[in-house]
Amino acid sequence: MSASQDEAGGRETRAGRETRVGPAPAGEPEFEPYHHPAAGWGAAKSVTRFMSREGALVDGPRAILRMNHENTGFDCPGCAWPDDTKGLHLDICENGIKHVTWEMTRKRVGPEFFASRSVSELSGWSDYDLENQGRLTEPMVYDPETDHYVPISWKDAFDLVGSTLRGLDSPHQAAFYTSGRLGNEATFLYQLMARELGTNNLPDCSNMCHxxxxxxxxxxxxxxxxxxxxxxxxxxxxxxxxxxxxxxxxxxxxxxxxxxxxxxxxxxxxxxxxxxxxxxxxxxxxxxxxxxxxxxxxxxxxxxxxxxxxxxxxxxxxxxxxxxxxxxxxxxxxxxxxxxxxxxxxxxxxxxxxxxxxxxxxxxxxxxxxxxxxxxxxxxxxxxxxxxxxxxxxxxxxxxxxxxxxxxxxxxxxxxxxxxxxxVRGHSNVQGNRTCGIDHRPAPEFLDRLGEVCSIDPPREHGLDTVGTIRAMHRGDIKVFVGMGGNFALAAPDTPYTYEALRQCELTVQVSTKLNRSHLVHGRKALILPCLGRTEKDEQRGGTQSTSVEDSMSMVHLSVGMKRPASPHLLSEPAVVAGMARAALPDSATPWEWYVEDYDRIRDTMAQVLNGFEDFNRRVRLPLGFRLKQPARELVFLTPSGRAEFSAAPLPDVVPEPGTLALGTMRSHDQWNTTIYSDNDRYRGVKNLRTLVFMNEDDMRERGIAKFDPVDITSTAKDGSRRGLNGYLAIPYDIPRGCAAGYMPEMNVLCALGDYSTQSDQPIMKHVKVTITHAA
The missing domain is CATH 3.40.228.10 (Dimethylsulfoxide Reductase, domain 2)
Incomplete structure (x- = not known):
C-alpha cells in the first residue's frame, strides 16, 4: 500500500486487489443474476458442503438439534433474531449453522503454530486463512525480540494486564471494547471492572451499527x-x-x-x-x-x-x-x-x-x-x-x-x-450488551444504582465511543485497548488509520476464540486470551453454568453449551473478566472469584442494578425466558413532554455530485461480520470474487466500463483527503443510478474515520462519496 498527498493537502491511501480477506478464489470470477427462492435446497446444500469441509458432519447435526432450544440449548452466536415461541425444533438458518460449525471446528492453533510462524509472516496471510487455522488453545503474549507469540500462563497474563492498568496516569488512558457476542453476565462484570477502575471508555459495536x-x-x-x-x-x-x-x-x-x-x-x-x-x-x-x-x-x-x-x-x-x-x-x-x-x-x-x-x-x-x-x-x-x-x-x-x-x-x-x-439488531446479544451497562454515555440513574449496590464510586463523565477511541489511540492518549470478542482492526473504518492507532498502544488485549487480524495489528505489548465459545460447556466450581442473552425484541433467555471445550486451557468470558479485574484492582471489595463460581450470583446482583431484571434467576428459567418491559409499548413515554415526539427535521441532500457515486458497504452472503466463509455470494450470483463493485449499467456505460473490467475506486472525505482501492472488478447490477456497493471489510479502507454522523457519531459506511474509473 502506498501513500501520497492529494491536491487538498490531505492524505491519500490506496490498496490494490492483492489486499485479501477471503480464501484464494477457487476459479475464475463468475456472475449471473440470482433468480431463485431464498433458503430452500440452496441453503441445505451450502450447509452440507460447509460442514463437510470443516469436518463437522457429526457435531454439526448434533448442534443443529440443540441450537435455539429454550433453556436447554445454546443461543446461536450469529444474529439476534428472536427464537420461535411455538416450540419449533429447527429454528435455524444457513448462516447460523455455518457460524456454529466455524466455532466447533476440530482445527487448533496452539503454541507450536506460533512457534513456527512470526507475526510478520502471519500478517501476509488472508483473513480467511487466519481464522481457518482453528480454535486458539491457550494464552499467548507477543515477544518483540523474536516477533512471535509465545505461551504465557493465565496468572502472568492477568498480572501483565493488571500492572499495565495500574501504571497508567489515568484510568481514562484505557478503553474496553465489546462485540455483540459477549453474554449478559460477562458484560455486567466487564462494565463493572471499567467503572471501578474509573472510566466510561466502553466503546462497542453498537457505535458502528445501531x-x-x-x-x-x-x-x-x-x-x-x-x-x-x-x-x-x-x-x-x-x-x-x-x-x-x-x-x-x-x-x-x-x-x-x-x-x-x-x-x-x-x-x-x-x-x-x-x-x-x-x-x-x-x-x-x-x-x-x-x-x-x-x-x-x-x-x-x-x-x-x-x-x-x-x-x-x-x-x-x-x-x-x-x-x-x-x-x-x-x-x-x-x-x-x-x-x-x-x-x-x-x-x-x-x-x-x-x-x-x-x-x-x-x-x-x-x-x-x-x-x-x-x-x-x-x-x-x-x-x-x-x-x-x-x-x-x-x-x-x-x-x-x-x-x-x-x-x-x-x-x-x-x-x-x-x-x-x-x-433488526445484527449480532447476538449486542442489545443485551447495552442493556447490561456497555454504554460510554451511561444514565445517571444507572450509575447511582450501580454505585449503591456494588459499593463503588463510578465515574460520571462520558467516555469514548469507537471513533473517539481510535482517535485517542492514534494521538497516544489511549495506552491500553482491551477487546472482548470481535475483530476490531477489520470491523472499524479507515483501516490504515485504525491499524496505526492500535500500534500506538502500550498494550492490546484480545479475548478471542480464533486467530484474526486484530492479533497481528497490536500494541508494543500484546496478549491473546482464548475463551470458551457459545457452543461449549462452561464448568465452574458451582457446576455447569449458563449465560443469558437478549434478542432483538427484548426477550432474555438462557444459553447452555453442549460441547467439550476446544482446549482444557480455555476460560469462560466471566472468568477472563474477573481475572483481569482482580489483577488490576487487587484491593477491590468486589467478589470477583465468588461471582465466577456460580453465575446465579452475578444475576442476583444484576437484578438489583438493572431495571426490568427483578427476580432475574427465576424468570430467566421460565419457558422462553422473559421479555423486558418497554414503557412506550404501554404508551408511557419517558420524554420531556411525556408524549411521543414528532420530529420535523428537514430533508437532507443525498443526491451525488456530478461524476461521483454514493457507495454503500455490505456483507456478502457467505460471510458473517468480518468472518469470510468463501469468496462466493450466492444470493447475488457471484462466485470466486470479493474484490468487486456493483454498479448501475447506465453508470458503467457512461464511464466506458464493461462487465469484469478492473476499476479504481477513490473516496473523498469531508476534509478533502482521499482513499482508494485499485483493480476491483465492476459488476453490472440492479441498483439505482448514482449508486454503487461492495463488501466490507475490504471497502472499510474507503471510509474516513473523520466521516462520522454528527447525529449518532457512527462511521458513515453506507454513503461514501466515490469516483470510479478504469484501472490505471
Whole structure:
C-alpha cells in the first residue's frame, strides 16, 4: 500500500486487489443474476458442503438439534433474531449453522503454530486463512525480540494486564471494547471492572451499527429499543422492511415473512438492491415445501431508493397520508395524535413544505411508487416498520429513524398488537450488551444504582465511543485497548488509520476464540486470551453454568453449551473478566472469584442494578425466558413532554455530485461480520470474487466500463483527503443510478474515520462519496 498527498493537502491511501480477506478464489470470477427462492435446497446444500469441509458432519447435526432450544440449548452466536415461541425444533438458518460449525471446528492453533510462524509472516496471510487455522488453545503474549507469540500462563497474563492498568496516569488512558457476542453476565462484570477502575471508555459495536436507532427511539419515544415482539409480527397487517438484507443477515426472518404473506399481510421491501429475501423463499423446516419445491412470496412491493433516500421516501408517504386526510378521515388517527403525541403541527408543516419534486429527487423514487407504498400503509389496520444498517449508517441516520416513528405515529401504530418499530439488531446479544451497562454515555440513574449496590464510586463523565477511541489511540492518549470478542482492526473504518492507532498502544488485549487480524495489528505489548465459545460447556466450581442473552425484541433467555471445550486451557468470558479485574484492582471489595463460581450470583446482583431484571434467576428459567418491559409499548413515554415526539427535521441532500457515486458497504452472503466463509455470494450470483463493485449499467456505460473490467475506486472525505482501492472488478447490477456497493471489510479502507454522523457519531459506511474509473 502506498501513500501520497492529494491536491487538498490531505492524505491519500490506496490498496490494490492483492489486499485479501477471503480464501484464494477457487476459479475464475463468475456472475449471473440470482433468480431463485431464498433458503430452500440452496441453503441445505451450502450447509452440507460447509460442514463437510470443516469436518463437522457429526457435531454439526448434533448442534443443529440443540441450537435455539429454550433453556436447554445454546443461543446461536450469529444474529439476534428472536427464537420461535411455538416450540419449533429447527429454528435455524444457513448462516447460523455455518457460524456454529466455524466455532466447533476440530482445527487448533496452539503454541507450536506460533512457534513456527512470526507475526510478520502471519500478517501476509488472508483473513480467511487466519481464522481457518482453528480454535486458539491457550494464552499467548507477543515477544518483540523474536516477533512471535509465545505461551504465557493465565496468572502472568492477568498480572501483565493488571500492572499495565495500574501504571497508567489515568484510568481514562484505557478503553474496553465489546462485540455483540459477549453474554449478559460477562458484560455486567466487564462494565463493572471499567467503572471501578474509573472510566466510561466502553466503546462497542453498537457505535458502528445501531447507535442511530437508540438515539432516535429515545428522543421520539423515551426508549432506545423497538416495541414489538414476534407475536406482533404474527398478527400485523403490513410489514415495511427498510435497509435490511434478511436472507443473509437475519435469515430466520424469512419464516416470519413467508408466514405473513400466507395469511394475507402486505410486505413492502425498501432497499437500493432487490435482495433475495425480497422475492420468494422456501423455508427449510417446512418439509412439504422442501419436497415439492414450493416457494412462498416474501414481498408484495419492492421499492429501490437511491442510497440515503429512505428519509425522503418516508416523508413522501407521510405527505400522501396528510393530503388524503381531508377526504379520508381514517388516513390519520387523530385521537391517538391528540392524546399521545407532541409536535404534530410542526411535522405537518414540514411535510407540506417538502415538494413532491424534491421528494422524488432526493428519494430517487417516482411519486406513483411512493403513493403505492402509502396506500399499503393506509389500508393496513396494524403496521410494523423494521430496519437495519441500511438506514442507520448515514449522516442523517437519527433523522431517518425518527421519520419512521413519525410515520407510525400518524396512524397510531404503537402500543397495540401487531404494530410498532422493530429494529433488526445484527449480532447476538449486542442489545443485551447495552442493556447490561456497555454504554460510554451511561444514565445517571444507572450509575447511582450501580454505585449503591456494588459499593463503588463510578465515574460520571462520558467516555469514548469507537471513533473517539481510535482517535485517542492514534494521538497516544489511549495506552491500553482491551477487546472482548470481535475483530476490531477489520470491523472499524479507515483501516490504515485504525491499524496505526492500535500500534500506538502500550498494550492490546484480545479475548478471542480464533486467530484474526486484530492479533497481528497490536500494541508494543500484546496478549491473546482464548475463551470458551457459545457452543461449549462452561464448568465452574458451582457446576455447569449458563449465560443469558437478549434478542432483538427484548426477550432474555438462557444459553447452555453442549460441547467439550476446544482446549482444557480455555476460560469462560466471566472468568477472563474477573481475572483481569482482580489483577488490576487487587484491593477491590468486589467478589470477583465468588461471582465466577456460580453465575446465579452475578444475576442476583444484576437484578438489583438493572431495571426490568427483578427476580432475574427465576424468570430467566421460565419457558422462553422473559421479555423486558418497554414503557412506550404501554404508551408511557419517558420524554420531556411525556408524549411521543414528532420530529420535523428537514430533508437532507443525498443526491451525488456530478461524476461521483454514493457507495454503500455490505456483507456478502457467505460471510458473517468480518468472518469470510468463501469468496462466493450466492444470493447475488457471484462466485470466486470479493474484490468487486456493483454498479448501475447506465453508470458503467457512461464511464466506458464493461462487465469484469478492473476499476479504481477513490473516496473523498469531508476534509478533502482521499482513499482508494485499485483493480476491483465492476459488476453490472440492479441498483439505482448514482449508486454503487461492495463488501466490507475490504471497502472499510474507503471510509474516513473523520466521516462520522454528527447525529449518532457512527462511521458513515453506507454513503461514501466515490469516483470510479478504469484501472490505471
Amino acid at each position: 447507535e442511530a436507532s437508540g438515539r432516535a427511539l429515545t428522543a421520539s419515544l423515551g426508549t432506545g429499543k423497538g416495541t414489538v415482539d414476534l407475536k406482533d409480527w404474527e398478527t400485523t397487517d403490513a410489514l415495511f422492511i427498510i435497509g435490511v438484507n434478511a436472507a443473509s443477515n437475519a435469515p430466520r426472518m424469512l419464516t416470519a415473512l413467508a408466514e405473513a404473506h400466507k395469511r394475507g399481510a402486505r410486505i413492502v421491501h425498501v432497499n437500493p438492491l432487490v435482495e433475495a429475501a425480497a422475492t420468494r423463499a422456501i423455508i427449510p423446516h417446512d418439509f412439504r415445501d422442501m419436497a415439492t419445491l414450493h416457494s412462498t412470496r416474501t414481498s408484495n412491493l419492492n421499492i429501490q431508493p437511491r442510497i440515503g433516500g429512505d428519509m425522503a421516501l418516508l416523508r413522501g408517504m407521510a405527505k400522501a397520508l396528510l393530503e388524503q386526510s381531508s377526504a379520508d378521515p381514517k388516513a390519520l388517527d387523530r385521537e391517538f395524535i391528540d392524546r399521545y403525541t407532541a409536535g404534530f403541527e410542526e411535522y405537518r408543516a414540514a411535510c407540506e413544505s417538502a415538494s413532491w419534486e424534491e421528494i422524488e429527487r432526493q428519494s430517487g423514487v417516482d411519486r406513483a411508487a411512493i403513493l403505492q407504498a402509502a396506500r399499503v400503509y393506509r389500508e393496513a389496520d396494524r403496521s410494523i416498520v423494521s430496519w437495519c444498517l441500511g438506514v442507520t449508517q448515514h449522516e442523517h441516520g437519527v433523522d431517518t429513524v425518527r421519520e419512521i416513528v413519525n410515520l407510525l405515529l400518524l396512524r397510531g401504530n404503537l402500543g397495540r398488537e401487531g404494530a410498532g418499530p422493530s429494529p
